[in-house]
Amino acid sequence: MKRRFLLLEGGWTAILVDSGGYLRRLHPETPMAKKPNNDQDRLGQVEQTDLNESRVNEEFVDWLKKWGNGILLAVLLVALAGVGWQWLERSANERRDAAWDGLTTAELPSSLEEIAVEAEGVDSVSILALMSAADKYLTSVQSGTRFDREPGTEEFKLDAETRTAFLDRADALYGEVITKVGDQYKTTFAKKLFVISALFGQAAIAESRGKIDDGKALLARIAEIAEPEYPQLATQAGQRSDSMDVLAVKTSFPAQSDLPVPPVAEVTPDASALIGTEGVLAPLGATDENEAADEGASEMILKGQTESGEPASTSGEGDG
Secondary structure (H helix, E strand, O other): OEEEEEEEOOOEEEEEEEEHHHHEEEEOOOEEOOOOHHHHHHHHHHHHHHHHHHHHHHHHHHHHHHHHHHHHHHHHHHHHHHHHHHHHHHHHHHHHHHHHHHHHOOOOOOHHHHHHHOOOOOOOHHHHHHHHHOOOOOOOOHHHHHOOOOOOOOEOOHHHHHHHHHHHHHHHHHHHHHHHHHHHHOOOOOHHHHHHHHHHHHHHHHHOOOOHHHHHHHHHHHHHHHHHOOOHHHHHHHHHHHHHHHHHHOOOOOHHHHHOOOOOOOOOOOOOHHOOOOOOOOOOOHHHHHHHHHHHHHHHHHHHHHOOOEEOOOOOOOOO
């Protein structure tokens, strides 16, 4: 007998086939285990996977519909902020470079004052420009010449009216420097130099105006501010204050017309007696006679005669 398997409604069933070809069920009360179908399981898994992926895709699409525009807008805003920041930084660097270039190339006080306005907030360019403009006015007063005129012209010399105007403008510019610094010099000792330089300039202006007391008061303030970071400047301010006491004493000098006229000598004195060569220099008449004798001797030599009238010996002649 041979064993065979037959697929029935209840599943796979083992049967026996005898020699006569008849089928006999083996253990009819026990159905045979169903043979697994791998293809169907795999197909089911693929369908389940497709369903899951489709569900994920639909959820992602729904999420994009809900939040996509907001996220895109946020990304664009971040990109625009980055571009704007770069533009602002580049503009600030260009403005800083232009301010420093203008400060180093400007020559006239008016140009420096314009730079002080345009470079407001750029490092310390504004304060330095005001200081330079005030220094140019003060230097012009001290030199007595104008910086805006060519040398040799009639207006190159500083007149009294222009001198007063330059002093007033320099004093005002130094005052603007002190105002801009304010009380920052108390916490930032590096800015003390701006205040000290401006006060030195105002002290020089007070000295030029003849206001010695005002100048000494400004120098006393310098000595107070300079300590303790700049003791040398405090010492310099004290020494300059002491020198102003000398300037307070007015000294008058006589005019050229008030000076006495020295008498004119009728006879020119003998210079040999003054320089110690008396007896060495011959009198004027003796000199003329000696010159005439020298000329006669020269003529006799040229003629080949001596003073006795004998022919002069020529070179190259000997006894042999």
